[in-house]
Structure formats: C-alpha cells, structure tokens
Amino acid sequence: MTERIVVALGARSYPIDLGVGLIDRAGELLAGHVRGKRLVVVTDETVAALHLPRLAAGLGEIAIEPIILPPGEATKSWSQLASLTDRLLALGVERNDHIVAFGGGVIGDLTGFAAAIVKRGCGFVQIPTTLLAQVDSSVGGKTAINSPAGKNLVGAFHQPARVLIDPVLLDSLPPRELRAGYAEVVKYGLIDDAGFFAWCEANAPALLAGDVALRLQAITTSVAAKARIVAADERETSGQRALLNLGHTFGHALEAETGFSARLLHGEAIAAGMALAFRFSASQGLCAEEDAARVAGHLRAVGLPDSLAAAGVTASGEALAAHMAHDKKMSGGRLPFLLAHGIGQTFLDRDVDLAAVAAFLDDEASFARS
Ligand SMILES: NC(=O)c1ccc[n+]([C@@H]2O[C@H](COP(=O)([O-])OP(=O)(O)OC[C@H]3O[C@@H](n4cnc5c(N)ncnc54)[C@H](O)[C@@H]3O)[C@@H](O)[C@H]2O)c1
Ligand SMILES: [Zn+2]
Numbered sequence: 001m002t003e004r005i006v007v008a009l010g011a012r013s014y015p016i017d018l019g020v021g022l023i024d025r026a027g028e029l030l031a032g033h034v035r036g037k038r039l040v041v042v043t044d045e046t047v048a049a050l051h052l053p054r055l056a057a058g059l060g061e062i063a064i065e066p067i068i069l070p071p072g073e074a075t076k077s078w079s080q081l082a083s084l085t086d087r088l089l090a091l092g093v094e095r096n097d098h099i100v101a102f103g104g105g106v107i108g109d110l111t112g113f114a115a116a117i118v119k120r121g122c123g124f125v126q127i128p129t130t131l132l133a134q135v136d137s138s139v140g141g142k143t144a145i146n147s148p149a150g151k152n153l154v155g156a157f158h159q160p161a162r163v164l165i166d167p168v169l170l171d172s173l174p175p176r177e178l179r180a181g182y183a184e185v186v187k188y189g190l191i192d193d194a195g196f197f198a199w200c201e202a203n204a205p206a207l208l209a210g211d212v213a214l215r216l217q218a219i220t221t222s223v224a225a226k227a228r229i230v231a232a233d234e235r236e237t238s239g240q241r242a243l244l245n246l247g248h249t250f251g252h253a254l255e256a257e258t259g260f261s262a263r264l265l266h267g268e269a270i271a272a273g274m275a276l277a278f279r280f281s282a283s284q285g286l287c288a289e290e291d292a293a294r295v296a297g298h299l300r301a302v303g304l305p306d307s308l309a310a311a312g313v314t315a316s317g318e319a320l321a322a323h324m325a326h327d328k329k330m331s332g333g334r335l336p337f338l339l340a341h342g343i344g345q346t347f348l349d350r351d352v353d354l355a356a357v358a359a360f361l362d363d364e365a366s367f368a369r370s
Helices: 022-033 045-059 078-090 105-120 131-137 167-172 175-192 194-209 212-232 241-245 248-257 266-283 289-301 317-325 354-369
Strands: 003-007 014-018 038-044 063-069 098-103 123-128 142-147 150-157 162-165 334-340 346-353
Touching: 003 212, 014 022, 014 212, 022 045, 022 098, 022 123, 022 162, 038 045, 038 105, 045 063, 045 098, 045 167, 063 078, 078 105, 078 142, 098 105, 105 123, 105 131, 105 142, 105 150, 123 131, 131 167, 131 175, 131 212, 167 212, 175 194, 175 212, 175 241, 175 266, 175 289, 175 346, 194 212, 194 289, 212 241, 241 334, 241 346, 248 266, 248 317, 248 334, 266 289, 266 334, 266 354, 317 354, 334 354, 346 354
Parallel strands: 014 162, 038 063, 038 098, 098 123, 123 162
Antiparallel strands: 003 014, 142 150, 334 346
C-alpha cells in the first residue's frame, strides 16, 4: 500500500513515502531520524488541534517536543523565524538531529528555513497536511520567509531528509483549500503529461469529494513529476524547474492585485493564471483555441477561477502588467514566461514582450467588464 519515490540528488537524495494511514506508522518510519527518543515537531494551532494526537500515537515510544505557531501566511516572518530558531537552540538541537515540519506550506517553508540556518544546517522531515503541501511545497527543498519587499524573498535551498505523505490528513481540510491545492495537481498534467490531465478531468469530482484512493493516486503522480523535475534542475538553472511556474506569473499579478489575501488563495490565482497562460498562448498562435478552452472548462467544472472575472479581478491589463514588471526575473521590458503549445506541452519563452501581455490582459479585462 505504501509507495516510495526517491528524489535523486546524489548525497542529498531522499525518499518520499506515500500511503493511506502512514501517519499511524510514523514511529517505525522515522526511527532512523530520531536521537534519544525525542522529536521536535513544528506545527500550527489548527493542525495541532486536529492531528497532533494521532501523530503522537503513531510515533509510539518517541516523545514529541511540540512547537505550535499561529496559522496563516503571516507566520512566515522574521519574528517567527527568530523565535523558532531560539526555541530550537534552547532545546539543544544538533546538526545531525531532524526537526519535523507538520503542517501546510507555511509551516514547511518556515521550518525548513530554520533547519537550514540552525547550527549552519540541521536535518528536517516534512509531514505535509494540505494538498498544496503534499503535491508541491514539501518536495524540492525551497524554503523561505516573506519580506516587506515580497513573498519568499528570504530563504535557502535545503532539502528534507525524508517526506511522509498521508492523504488521510486531508479529510479535515476545508473544501476551498482542497480545491486550491488541486490547481497545482492539474498543473503537472498541463506541463508535460496530457494523459494525466485527462485522468484529472475524469476523476476530479470523486477525488475532491473524498475518495482517498484517487487522492493518493493524484498525489503520487504529482510528486513523481516534481521529484523528476527537481532532480534534473535542483536550483532552477537549466530552465526545467521553471516549468513548475506555469500560471505563476499571471497568478502572482492577481495575488498582488488582491493584496495576497483570503480574497484569492494562491492555488485559485494559479488556476486563473494557467487558464490565462493557455489563452495568451492561443492568442499568439502558439496553441489551439480548443486546448485553451478545455483547460478553462476543467478548472471551471471543479469550482476554480478560469478568468480575471472569476478571480474577482477588474484591474486593467496595464495595472496587472505593472505587477509583473516588478518580477525578480524581469529584464529590459521582457519577461521569461511559461507558455504552451498544447495540453502537456508547456515551454519556457525567455523573451515575452510585456506590452503584448498587457494588451491581451486588457482584452480579457474588458471582456470581464462587458
Ligand atoms: N517551498 C515551495 O516549494 C513552495 C511551493 C508552493 C507553495 N509554497 C508556500 O506554501 C504556502 C502555502 O501553503 P498552504 O496552502 O499549505 O497554506 P497553509 O500552510 O497556510 O495552510 C492553509 C490553512 O490550512 C490549515 N491546515 C493545514 N493542514 C490542515 C488540515 N489537515 N486540516 C485542516 N486545516 C489544515 C492551516 O492551518 C492553514 O490555516 C505559501 O506560503 C507558499 O509560498 C512553497
Ligand atoms: Zn504554486
């Protein structure tokens, strides 16, 4: 019942174990990562209340030293990082110890960054509890906090030693968070696996309604795709890892426009961003209109936004392009962009004219207003 995927990174390779009810065997699975029968577990208040007792039971003889932080994006801050590292040091964490990140992407990113800098780097284990964290943030070693200048601008590459993924933990996730995470699942199909996109079209309703076997299958396919891409391009230098940003340049502009708030969750912005990336590709004659329509149709069918209007954004193309112009990857009025030749055929165009993107978004915005 348990699947194992290895992220092949030489000496930094690590296994990702996936299975229904894996959490109940956490003690046996993590035995090799525990010193003195004590494990520091960083989590948030919501996850602690829902799932920490089960993790404790699964750890058996191993006692938890819990560090429980407030839930929410604001926890990825300098002040929380400072107090977390102080507490880890007070607990006597050593370089060869492993601390556990038990939560969504916020807890994973913060804990991973703390692990990267405590004693110049200690070990850590990811036990992700949101769909987004299970299919995306817990794999690949990007860790970060936010800065007043923007999201994820201070961080480090620091790979976990182990990842345990149990879809049972998702049963308590609010449906809106589940759907937002599902957008990143669809992304893997759109990048380079048209067969998986078709699988998503067929299975999304049952998967979102709670079918745990389908959830496990979707997560396993997603993680295998991410592991393969990360192994090929760990630090996003060759362009392969950049494929994971499909929908993200458009999506970040929508998030910026809505103030990175609960008005539009990250996954919702990425859903609309992927639909826009496909329509922009079609408008440039790169991709068939039918493919763009099929992408939007699937997102709409599962209740994700597929347009500016559905994302609740009424800004002009110019205003949205202005957010993109602040992108860290921008140079000379041109921006690297993920475009598509079709479903499962995403490619990186390093030289997209921002003015053309603005004109396209203006058409989309006036369509939304009409
Ligand atoms: N490192 C990476 O590669 C990477 C990739 C993508 C996203 N991220 C980061 O991930 C973060 C978003 O992650 P997220 O969407 O998991 O958000 P999150 O960690 O804020 O979790 C969302 C909400 O769900 C709650 N929650 C978590 N698990 C739950 C469960 N099982 N049942 C009920 N509620 C639960 C949390 O308390 C929180 O309120 C962002 O900060 C983003 O930058 C990082
Ligand atoms: Zn994302």
